[in-house]
Amino acid sequence: MTDKTSHFADRLNAQIKKKDSAVCVGLDPRLEQIPDFIKEKHFAKQKNPFTAAAESFIEFNKGIIDAVFDLVPIVKPQIAFYEQYGAEGMRAFKETCDYAKEKGVLTLADIKRGDIGSTAEAYAKAFLGKVDLNGEKSESFDVDAVTVAPYLGWDGVKPFVNEAVKYGKGVFVLDKTSNKSSADLQDLQINDGRTIYEIMAHYIDSWGADDVGESGYSLVGAVVGATFPTQIVSLRKLMPASIFLVPGYGAQGGGADDVRAAFDKKGLGAIINSSRGIIFAWESSDSFTEKDYAQAAREATLTMLRDLRWE
Amino acid sequence: MTDKTSHFADRLNAQIKKKDSAVCVGLDPRLEQIPDFIKEKHFAKQKNPFTAAAESFIEFNKGIIDAVFDLVPIVKPQIAFYEQYGAEGMRAFKETCDYAKEKGVLTLADIKRGDIGSTAEAYAKAFLGKVDLNGEKSESFDVDAVTVAPYLGWDGVKPFVNEAVKYGKGVFVLDKTSNKSSADLQDLQINDGRTIYEIMAHYIDSWGADDVGESGYSLVGAVVGATFPTQIVSLRKLMPASIFLVPGYGAQGGGADDVRAAFDKKGLGAIINSSRGIIFAWESSDSFTEKDYAQAAREATLTMLRDLRWE
Numbered sequence: 068m069t070d071k072t073s074h075f076a077d078r079l080n081a082q083i084k085k086k087d088s089a090v091c092v093g094l095d096p097r098l099e100q101i102p103d104f105i106k107e108k109h110f111a112k113q114k115n116p117f118t119a120a121a122e123s124f125i126e127f128n129k130g131i132i133d134a135v136f137d138l139v140p141i142v143k144p145q146i147a148f149y150e151q152y153g154a155e156g157m158r159a160f161k162e163t164c165d166y167a168k169e170k171g172v173l174t175l176a177d178i179k180r181g182d183i184g185s186t187a188e189a190y191a192k193a194f195l196g197k198v199d200l201n202g203e204k205s206e207s208f209d210v211d212a213v214t215v216a217p218y219l220g221w222d223g224v225k226p227f228v229n230e231a232v233k234y235g236k237g238v239f240v241l242d243k244t245s246n247k248s249s250a251d252l253q254d255l256q257i258n259d260g261r262t263i264y265e266i267m268a269h270y271i272d273s274w275g276a277d278d279v280g281e282s283g284y285s286l287v288g289a290v291v292g293a294t295f296p297t298q299i300v301s302l303r304k305l306m307p308a309s310i311f312l313v314p315g316y317g318a319q320g321g322g323a324d325d326v327r328a329a330f331d332k333k334g335l336g337a338i339i340n341s342s343r344g345i346i347f348a349w350e351s352s353d354s355f356t357e358k359d360y361a362q363a364a365r366e367a368t369l370t371m372l373r374d375l376r377w378e
Numbered sequence: 379m380t381d382k383t384s385h386f387a388d389r390l391n392a393q394i395k396k397k398d399s400a401v402c403v404g405l406d407p408r409l410e411q412i413p414d415f416i417k418e419k420h421f422a423k424q425k426n427p428f429t430a431a432a433e434s435f436i437e438f439n440k441g442i443i444d445a446v447f448d449l450v451p452i453v454k455p456q457i458a459f460y461e462q463y464g465a466e467g468m469r470a471f472k473e474t475c476d477y478a479k480e481k482g483v484l485t486l487a488d489i490k491r492g493d494i495g496s497t498a499e500a501y502a503k504a505f506l507g508k509v510d511l512n513g514e515k516s517e518s519f520d521v522d523a524v525t526v527a528p529y530l531g532w533d534g535v536k537p538f539v540n541e542a543v544k545y546g547k548g549v550f551v552l553d554k555t556s557n558k559s560s561a562d563l564q565d566l567q568i569n570d571g572r573t574i575y576e577i578m579a580h581y582i583d584s585w586g587a588d589d590v591g592e593s594g595y596s597l598v599g600a601v602v603g604a605t606f607p608t609q610i611v612s613l614r615k616l617m618p619a620s621i622f623l624v625p626g627y628g629a630q631g632g633g634a635d636d637v638r639a640a641f642d643k644k645g646l647g648a649i650i651n652s653s654r655g656i657i658f659a660w661e662s663s664d665s666f667t668e669k670d671y672a673q674a675a676r677e678a679t680l681t682m683l684r685d686l687r688w689e
Contacts, residue, residue: 098512099510106512119512120512147491151509153504153519154466154468157464179493181490182458183555186459189462190461193458198463199410200427200430201421201430207462208464216492216527217562218527219552220557220559220562222557222558245494248531248534249531251581253529255577256568257569258569270562
């Protein structure tokens with residue numbers, strides 16, 4: 068188990084050093100891509116198909132985590148894929164996070180939440196802090212970090228930062244996302260010539276300025292897509308103390324050279340996420356069948372690791 | 379039950395006409411404010427405190443819905459308050475929505491989701507459409523409308539609009555939110571002089587242009603806070619076919635005069651939300667005790683209704 072009293076950035080950078088790896092595996096299960104041998108078992112056994120979906124996700128994810136836990140500092144379940152199966156899906160989400168923690172891997176919940184202050188506080192307590200249970204306080208999801216959407220400004224981010232400070236957790240604020248239409252809003256230029264993602268970088272840098280750990284990084288990180296390598300270079304300068312969460316590697320088109328500028332000279336300060344490219348690697352492989360999905364995920368992780376060492 | 383084959387804006391406007399009411403009740407249960415006689419019963423009975431919290435929410439919400447269903451066209455549960463209690467909380471969210479539908483009230487899930495295309499699709503199917511259960515398709519949350527955050531641009535909104543078109547549902551995109559620091563991002567002025575919320579209004583208007591119902595309104599609505607009355611006036615002109623969801627009435631400071639410009643001449647095209655001011659009305663009342671929380675909510679709704687008729 069990780070030490071929750073120490074700073075999130077220090078905990079993450081220590082894991083990156085220890086495993087010599089900045090690979091973040093995205094645990095984004097899609098039922099239609101889960102191997103049949105897993106699905107069929109659970110759909111035969113469970114009366115409630117939502118429970119069967121949840122159990123299929125749990126078994127699949129445990130297989131992936133067992134195969135990669137020694138190779139990656141952190142995993143990132145995208146909550147949408149769990150939430151779509153309601154209460155049972157959320158149970159699978161929690162069991163996945165708990166299992167990753169048991170295996171000594173940090174957990175980053177990709178939730179992209181953001182709301183007015185009092186509501187953001189409810190989310191923040193649920194994922195990073197403790198919730199009220201009629202006077203008693205208890206952890207609910209208890210992950211190591213979350214992603215947050217900044218459309219509502221500081222009000223919507225602050226409650227997450229507050230809980231993160233209190234419990235040694237981290238917050239990754241969306242800045243320049245990996246999707247094509249991120250330009251619709253994020254690339255707009257304001258009257259002083261800066262783009263919205265540059266303004267946002269300024270906010271992110273200042274929001275984290277009070278909470279920098281021993282490794283030189285803040286607990287407020289930034290999401291910057293691998294699909295925008297030029298922006299990675301310029302944003303790294305605007306947010307020298309923010310850990311970058313870089314999605315969009317692999318399936319979305321980003322490569323190792325595209326993300327190199329996200330790292331500092333010691334190879335720290337960034338995590339590069341791949342989801343489909345790793346967890347469903349068996350689908351595009353000639354050497355693996357669905358039974359070997361976990362082994363295929365390990366091989367894909369090792370390949371990505373080598374690519375990210377630029378050897 | 380409402381007819382899901384007809385257009386969301388028509389269904390909502392028909393409810394507003396029928397009940398002569400544009401009040402939206404925010405179902406935002408906070409455990410510390412749930413009457414003791416409800417909480418104590420469930421915390422005594424249930425071994426799992428998360429189940430006790432969920433059961434308390436369900437009983438409380440059913441009481442509120444029973445008291446107001448004939449007075450309001452729509453209710454808006456804020457999912458954060460449920461989600462904080464994990465899988466059990468999400469069950470309470472679903473049971474609340476299902477109960478409101480049974481009582482002939484539309485349901486608007488305040489989820490503020492927004493993600494890259496393939497992920498947004500998972501959310502959209504979960505809340506508005508149908509999810510895959512190993513080949514079978516089934517409804518998951520099945521609410522009438524959702525709120526969506528636009529930081530990722532059209533990619534992140536489109537999947538919701540697609541499902542809304544297919545199933546007669548609605549989408550409310552955040553434009554100018556009711557919180558103070560909405561200015562951080564939303565009030566920035568771009569190089570042609572327009573603010574981000576004006577740009578966003580332009581997007582929202584265009585995103586809904588292809589899907590206008592018989593009542594003249596689109597299935598893509600906008601969230602515009604009651605706390606910004608001047609912006610309500612200007613935004614109404616920029617989005618003539620969008621239904622406005624107006625939060626920030628009551629507890630957050632907005633009043634009836636502030637929101638008047640959100641409505642068209644027939645009194646249609648807007649819903650005004652109040653959460654704490656209605657569901658916890660008994661707390662600030664001399665005439666009601668906690669046992670009468672539902673009656674207090676009905677009285678507060680009637681007062682708000684009268685205020686919004688400007689009689």
